[in-house]
Amino acid sequence: MRILKIALLNIIFYTLFITFTSIAIPFLGSLVVIFVLLFPKRLALRRLRRAISWYGAVIIRILPFPFVRLRVKDYSNNDVAGPYLFVCNHRAASDPFLLGVLPYECIQVANIWTFRLPVLGFVAKLAGYLSVREIPFEDFFKKTCGLLAEGVCIATFPEGTRSRDKSVGQFHGAIFRVALETKRPIVPICITGNESIPPVGSSILRPGLIKIHLLPAIIWEEYRDFSPFKLKNYVRDIIAKEVVLMDEGK
């Protein structure tokens, strides 16, 4: 029965994924081109980034439903003004799509493989997504500070690679140095349940419940005296503790 369910999920999902992508990308691309021609570049970029979020939300919320369900709990403090630095744990290739649930103009700091994806990689580059392994830290720092100054949120997966055993790996500190410089609020995001959607080294999706928890924003006043090392481990500990609770059923 379970094998049948998995087969059905993958046949339906990948059929819809290819169909939807081949329609949505040219459609959204055309809209962006029209925006570029008619409106300032800043507005066109904003629309493109929101379009990517909508695309991601459809891919993860609608296409695999009801085999894969999504439950989002927002504990972040909405009174804290953005733009935010979203810091997420990383278990599966579906994580970047899951960030489509964020209702903000947002770019992601992604690994190099993201930019090698056909079509999607090009769109990500066009939207200003940053390939952390390809640019020196000084350039990364300058670009992220510039984006935050424009009001763009930044989402990162500071583990750098997908966890293979559900534990939260060591964090890279680049984004936390940006936080200390720009004084922006950090919002930890915990994602569980998608470690088999798909598992590392596979493209086969398994049915399941994906949980996303947006934790309370960590504001500048809270971390102003921290070193980059202390800050990254502070955030890592918060995420690691929540992830354990989520795995236990929270």
Next chain:
Amino acid sequence: MTEQDIIKMVNEVFADSFEIEKGKLKPEANIFNDLGLDSLDIVDLVVALQKKFGITIRSDERVRNIRTLGDIYQFILIIKKEIGK
């Protein structure tokens, strides 16, 4: 300066600059996987070690081979011996 002095001083750098608990400071601890330092932290570590020991190691290629805390103890010991010659 004895090896024990060097171990003590290196551990002080880790405790002061990175607030790492002393219990984690074992010679076999991998500075990346176990202690959680990244490439940017290494720059801070090098600066702190230079200040603590009054040495210049920033452009020393051997820094790239350091993986464990024990490697740092040995590296500083070798540097100190080289300076003493």
